Amino acid sequence: MPARNALTSKNALAGAARIMIPFFKGTNPFKVNQNTFMDQNSKPAARHNAPQTSNLASELYELPPLGMDQETLALDIRRYFGNFLGRDKYCRSSRYPHHALVLALRDRLMERQKRTRSAYEGSGAKHAYYLSLEFLMGRTLNNALLNLDLGETTEALLRRLGLNLEEIIDSESDAGLGNGGLGRLAACFLDSCATLQLPVMGYGIRYAYGMFRQHMENGSQVEEPDHWLRDGNPWELERPEHTRRIKYGGRSEFYRDASGQQRSRWVDSHDVLAVPFDTPIPGYRNDTVNVLRLWSAAATDEFDLGEFNAGSYPESVSAKNAAENITMVLYPNDASENGKELRLRQQYFLASASLQDVLERWEMHHGRDFSQFAEKNAFQLNDTHPSCAVPELMRLLIDEYDLGWEEAWQITRHTMAYTNHTLLPEALEKWSVRLFGQLLPRLLSIIYEINARFLNEVSKRWPGDNARLARMSLIEEGPEPHVRMAYLAIVGSFSVNGVAALHSELLQKGLFRDFYELWPHKFNNKTNGVTQRRWLAAANPALRQLLDETIGTAWVTQLDELRKLTKHADDPVFRQRWQAVKRANKVRLASLVQRDCGVVFDPEALFDVQVKRIHEYKRQLLNILHVIHLYARLKHGEDAEWTPRCVLIGGKAAPGYFIAKRIITLVSKVAEVVNGDDEIDGRLKVAFLPNYRVSAMELIAPGTDLSEQISTAGKEASGTGNMKFMMNGAATIGTLDGANIEIREEVGDDNFFLFGLTAEEVEKARRDYNPNALIAADADFTRVMALLESGHFNRFEPGLFEPIIGAIRSRHDPWLVAADFRSFIDAQERAAAAYRDRERWSRMSILNTAASGKFSTDRTMAEYNAEIWRLTPMAPVQPNRQ
Numbered sequence: 001m002p003a004r005n006a007l008t009s010k011n012a013l014a015g016a017a018r019i020m021i022p023f024f025k026g027t028n029p030f031k032v033n034q035n036t037f038m039d040q041n042s043k044p045a046a047r048h049n050a051p052q053t054s055n056l057a058s059e060l061y062e063l064p065p066l067g068m069d070q071e072t073l074a075l076d077i078r079r080y081f082g083n084f085l086g087r088d089k090y091c092r093s094s095r096y097p098h099h100a101l102v103l104a105l106r107d108r109l110m111e112r113q114k115r116t117r118s119a120y121e122g123s124g125a126k127h128a129y130y131l132s133l134e135f136l137m138g139r140t141l142n143n144a145l146l147n148l149d150l151g152e153t154t155e156a157l158l159r160r161l162g163l164n165l166e167e168i169i170d171s172e173s174d175a176g177l178g179n180g181g182l183g184r185l186a187a188c189f190l191d192s193c194a195t196l197q198l199p200v201m202g203y204g205i206r207y208a209y210g211m212f213r214q215h216m217e218n219g220s221q222v223e224e225p226d227h228w229l230r231d232g233n234p235w236e237l238e239r240p241e242h243t244r245r246i247k248y249g250g251r252s253e254f255y256r257d258a259s260g261q262q263r264s265r266w267v268d269s270h271d272v273l274a275v276p277f278d279t280p281i282p283g284y285r286n287d288t289v290n291v292l293r294l295w296s297a298a299a300t301d302e303f304d305l306g307e308f309n310a311g312s313y314p315e316s317v318s319a320k321n322a323a324e325n326i327t328m329v330l331y332p333n334d335a336s337e338n339g340k341e342l343r344l345r346q347q348y349f350l351a352s353a354s355l356q357d358v359l360e361r362w363e364m365h366h367g368r369d370f371s372q373f374a375e376k377n378a379f380q381l382n383d384t385h386p387s388c389a390v391p392e393l394m395r396l397l398i399d400e401y402d403l404g405w406e407e408a409w410q411i412t413r414h415t416m417a418y419t420n421h422t423l424l425p426e427a428l429e430k431w432s433v434r435l436f437g438q439l440l441p442r443l444l445s446i447i448y449e450i451n452a453r454f455l456n457e458v459s460k461r462w463p464g465d466n467a468r469l470a471r472m473s474l475i476e477e478g479p480e481p482h483v484r485m486a487y488l489a490i491v492g493s494f495s496v497n498g499v500a501a502l503h504s505e506l507l508q509k510g511l512f513r514d515f516y517e518l519w520p521h522k523f524n525n526k527t528n529g530v531t532q533r534r535w536l537a538a539a540n541p542a543l544r545q546l547l548d549e550t551i552g553t554a555w556v557t558q559l560d561e562l563r564k565l566t567k568h569a570d571d572p573v574f575r576q577r578w579q580a581v582k583r584a585n586k587v588r589l590a591s592l593v594q595r596d597c598g599v600v601f602d603p604e605a606l607f608d609v610q611v612k613r614i615h616e617y618k619r620q621l622l623n624i625l626h627v628i629h630l631y632a633r634l635k636h637g638e639d640a641e642w643t644p645r646c647v648l649i650g651g652k653a654a655p656g657y658f659i660a661k662r663i664i665t666l667v668s669k670v671a672e673v674v675n676g677d678d679e680i681d682g683r684l685k686v687a688f689l690p691n692y693r694v695s696a697m698e699l700i701a702p703g704t705d706l707s708e709q710i711s712t713a714g715k716e717a718s719g720t721g722n723m724k725f726m727m728n729g730a731a732t733i734g735t736l737d738g739a740n741i742e743i744r745e746e747v748g749d750d751n752f753f754l755f756g757l758t759a760e761e762v763e764k765a766r767r768d769y770n771p772n773a774l775i776a777a778d779a780d781f782t783r784v785m786a787l788l789e790s791g792h793f794n795r796f797e798p799g800l801f802e803p804i805i806g807a808i809r810s811r812h813d814p815w816l817v818a819a820d821f822r823s824f825i826d827a828q829e830r831a832a833a834a835y836r837d838r839e840r841w842s843r844m845s846i847l848n849t850a851a852s853g854k855f856s857t858d859r860t861m862a863e864y865n866a867e868i869w870r871l872t873p874m875a876p877v878q879p880n881r882q
């Protein structure tokens, strides 16, 4: 056989798996790290009879609590720095001081994590598991210090040790294991669950490379890999003893068991190991520490000795590589599914490893009695990405734990709950039946069985309605049949929720209408939130101080307390202080913009900001058209009553999303022209911020005056950036989309700049949409298009913006940019006028913060718990003080 390069071949993983087959057939005396694994056909029962009794003396692992005072903490940091890490005065890198501090904190988190687990286990508490392909955690240090109440102590002791806390915080790289809203929401949820003392564990993937880093070359996005683990990650703890084995490929086979029962099993599979890494998730000053468990792929052996002896050493090593590929990189698409095999491998990897983990823990405590399993466990599916969990739980219960179909199905559909995060049809996951069957043959046969039984139920309810059967089938028929993952998730779940009121309503009326008719009780809404610990207390220390002094500190865990600010909104002295805080935050933001964009922002100007993924439905294009309009006004001397304005736009485009990337280029080129024009004289500034990420938003939200939430109505499921801005005292200019509607409800129409068509009007407007007529009828719009079409922003690159011009002028533009132009410009003018009246603006800013209480994930999690999970909050056990 010719040598094949498993890394570059089209089907690298399948090829690699083939190489590994001979190895799995025999037993290999050189296997390493396999103490917990069964051989191919052994049953879990044979592995785990009773909980292992241990001979370890409790003295070994039960310790008196660590001190939280400056002295003790300093001593631990010194020991980690000097002894464990072996550094001294010659150390020139902030990495080691950072690691030493983190390790000292992790010790304190670990003891609390154990006490938390004892409480949960001791009471047999029900658990929820948040299954997500993305956890966009950002940095961890500042948040850990806040939640452990060690901020001031640490700052002081580091100063003593010749170190600067702020620099150390800044030296940490973002854990960017997510694309955007959905991933950051998962991270905020974990913070709130720990703060509410809910037994919730996160399960995800430990990608070696997270979201790509974006830099700009000649106004265009260039992606580079994000090797976030390069310097090591002292927060995580590897737990190889909980490694799981994941099957791929092979086939599903029937056989008769000892009692003559006909059964199925998955044979000739090519296996990969899932190794867990745990990150502690501290609650706010309550001693609770929950866990986020991320799985990393490893080959089943260091290398294949059989191949090595046969002289195929490189092949065996590339086989190992290919296995490890599974968790190598996060897919950077945030709204379109492209059906890549590796992505399906990742999804199954997460689902299978996590379910095996939970089932094994269950067996340790309850043996093979699953009668209480559904009462004690809930799995929340973060979009359809982990929805392989539905058939995988069926498979594990039936094939590995010997349950019958009915019992397994009752358990599955009483433990799974599904959250939808998008209305865009192109973002709904579908996997070709052919691919699914090759990669996960046993799962496909289970899906067929689920579908047969489900369609039988539908046909009883609507006899003879074949069109409905075809519409609702888990399999979309056609030349290339596909598995519809959203339908699989709905059928397998007891709860289906959207993430804002409008979104949940549109799901019921549109996308999932048939399912809503069948099971109305399954559907519910859970409006998103954000954690005020990270997004207000940690990100905006100046405002936190002012809030604490004015309304007390309860808002940190009860955000509704912010309503108490309302009565201070008309107090001139308070307004002064509020303005001073905002101004200081604008200075901070301006220095970020200066550093990363080379553009000078004047803190006196209106800071107008749109940061989020670049997508046509989010309409960054509309924003830049407004900028061009302002530029044209200045050039024509229409500058009476001018409001100086600094416009900041940031976000990443999916690497294959051509038009989104071109929109980034347009922003950059407009910025170049506007900022470089002497006649404009600083009255308008524009910047594109490269590499937008969680830690950038921590500086951006506090320094923003006006938050742009301008998606085409009916397209943005919720939005969460909108909430971070509001909390930090920005006013919103926005459409009636997603959670904007609820934001406006809370803050009142006077404090929100509304524009644009409603979701209903959007649907009607599409029918005879004529953008060219709209442009021609509006002098401002005509002038903007003329400038754009003249090549004024692309002097040396003719035609560069043709695709964008074409999209605006197309009768089929799905995002109706032209339809909302006029009303957007008018709303912007109202915002500019409001800003000119500084007293009025300050009042509006205060009222926005005051009204943001609803948008805490503490509220969101309380709702998930009351209506979906039904967990009992539980404090950790007391520390062992002997």
Ligand code: 26W
Pocket (backbone or CB within 6 Å): 179, 180, 181, 182, 183, 185, 331, 333, 334, 335, 336, 337, 338, 383, 421, 422, 427, 499, 528, 716, 717, 718, 719, 720, 738
């Ligand atoms: C490639 C597959 C894929 C498809 C969709 C990956 C990611 C997605 C999601 C739609 C991405 C996402 O982040 N959705 C956002 O979720 C937020 C949290 O609920 C909402 O606030 C946003 O409106 C929604 O776009």
